[in-house]
Amino acid sequence: MQPAVTVGLDGSPESLAAARWAADEAEKRKLTLRLLHAWPLLAPEPARVPSEVDQNYWAKRLVHTARAELQGRHPGLSIVGNLVADDAQNALLQAASESEMTVLGSRGLEPLESYFLGDVSMPVVARAERPVVLVRAEPREQGPHPTPASRVVVALKLHGTSDSLLDFAFHTAAARGLPLLAVHGRSVPLHARVPWGVDHEVTEEMTRDAYKQLSEALHLWRGKYPRVDVADSVRLASPAKAVVQAAEGAALLVVGRRRHGHGLAPHLGPVAQAAIHHGRCPVAVVPHD
Numbered sequence: 001m002q003p004a005v006t007v008g009l010d011g012s013p014e015s016l017a018a019a020r021w022a023a024d025e026a027e028k029r030k031l032t033l034r035l036l037h038a039w040p041l042l043a044p045e046p047a048r049v050p051s052e053v054d055q056n057y058w059a060k061r062l063v064h065t066a067r068a069e070l071q072g073r074h075p076g077l078s079i080v081g082n083l084v085a086d087d088a089q090n091a092l093l094q095a096a097s098e099s100e101m102t103v104l105g106s107r108g109l110e111p112l113e114s115y116f117l118g119d120v121s122m123p124v125v126a127r128a129e130r131p132v133v134l135v136r137a138e139p140r141e142q143g144p145h146p147t148p149a150s151r152v153v154v155a156l157k158l159h160g161t162s163d164s165l166l167d168f169a170f171h172t173a174a175a176r177g178l179p180l181l182a183v184h185g186r187s188v189p190l191h192a193r194v195p196w197g198v199d200h201e202v203t204e205e206m207t208r209d210a211y212k213q214l215s216e217a218l219h220l221w222r223g224k225y226p227r228v229d230v231a232d233s234v235r236l237a238s239p240a241k242a243v244v245q246a247a248e249g250a251a252l253l254v255v256g257r258r259r260h261g262h263g264l265a266p267h268l269g270p271v272a273q274a275a276i277h278h279g280r281c282p283v284a285v286v287p288h289d
Contacts, residue, residue, distance in 0.1 A: 004032040004080075006099040008092050008120070011062045014105030018135040021282060022103035023070045025133075027077050028175040031100055033070065035063050038084040038091035059083055088120050096128040101284070106136040125276070125285050126257070126268055131168055133252075133284045134276060151179045154254040155243040155271055158184055158213045162256065164288040166217070169254040170225045172284070178251055179229035184214055185242025185271075186234065203236055210234040240274035250281045257285050 007022040009015050019035065026033040037059055063081040071079055084091040096102040104121045125132045154169035156162055173180040186206060188198055214232045222230055235242035247253040255275045257268055268276070268285070275283045 002032050004034040004099050005029070005101055005103060006034040006036050006092075006095040007103040008088065008095075008105070009035050009037045009062060009066055010088075010105075012105060014135075014137045016066060016105075017138045018103045018105040018133075019066050019070060020073070020138075021133070021135045023074050023077060023079070025101070025103070025172075025175075027074050029100070029171075032078040032080060033074075034080050034082055034095065034099065035066055035070075036082045036084065036091060036095050037063050038086050038088040040085060040087055042083055042085035056083065089123050092120065092124045093127055096124065096130055096132065099130060101131040101133055102128060103133045103135060106134050122268075122276075125272075129259075129287060131284050131286045133282055135282045136280065150249055150251070151181050152176070152252045152254065153181045153183060153243070153247045153250045155239070155246075155256070155275070156182055156184050156214065156217060157239070157256070157271075158210065158217060161289060162217055165254060165256045165286045166221045168284060168286045170221050170228055172252060172254070173228045174225050176251060179231065181246060181250075182214060182218055182230065182232045183243055183246040184210055184232075184234050185237050185239035186210055187238050188236050198236075207234050207236065239271050243271055244274050244278050247275070247279050247281055247283075252282050252284055253279050254284045254286060256288050259287050259289055 005022050005026040007015070007019045009019060023033050039059060042056055042059060060083065063083065067079050067081055071077065092102060092104070102124065104124065106121070121134060125134070152169055152173040154165060156165070169180060188203060188206075211232065211234050214234065218230060218232060222228075233246060235246070237245075243253070243255065253275050255272045257272050272285055276285070
């Protein structure tokens, strides 16, 4: 199969928002957009039957309607529809293994509904071998001139390899013509806390050390992507809090997920969990070693 961005469709406003984001990304990356709808009860494709007796009519209509809208917005984009008679999670994991990235929808931003769809999205995010992007439903009231997203934000731990994470973040920033902000959060240790606040000598040393490591981690990628305007930020807060705050108003937040060895149950770390549950912008979860 040719390189593609795959988006999961279920007819919800959330999945349509994900499809629009995926179409924009596919066009910028010069990739095919694959619209995937999976349902275990899809019937074998008949030769020719009228729509009123076609058991797959509504599934076909869902994909056709989305494709027509997206093709109108992106006339030159290659778009293919794909109906799969399988459980949605299985179908998306298979598609993710064949795609440059997989894009899924999310619930809205009400306080009690601020979590991405869990039944399908979370297992796919935790298991996929390639990046998965989660897109929240589009706000109902944006006004005539919504504020444009300002940058791509990537969260860095500064220990272990970050090549996959940085490659995805820099590539996305370059494709969208946006600046990149690399963020590292570091909690203040107990020995730096004093009755009147924190020991500034300790925190200043921590910050200098973190900026040095951050600069070293970004050095190679600045050279590979010289046109990307790169900034770095070290925040003395929990990594999860630092990342969510830095991503406010961003076009995309990129976080990592460590691949798990055989026999270990897949799970997400605290930074990825915080980004997924509380970030308001699209969130890309990138697996890495």
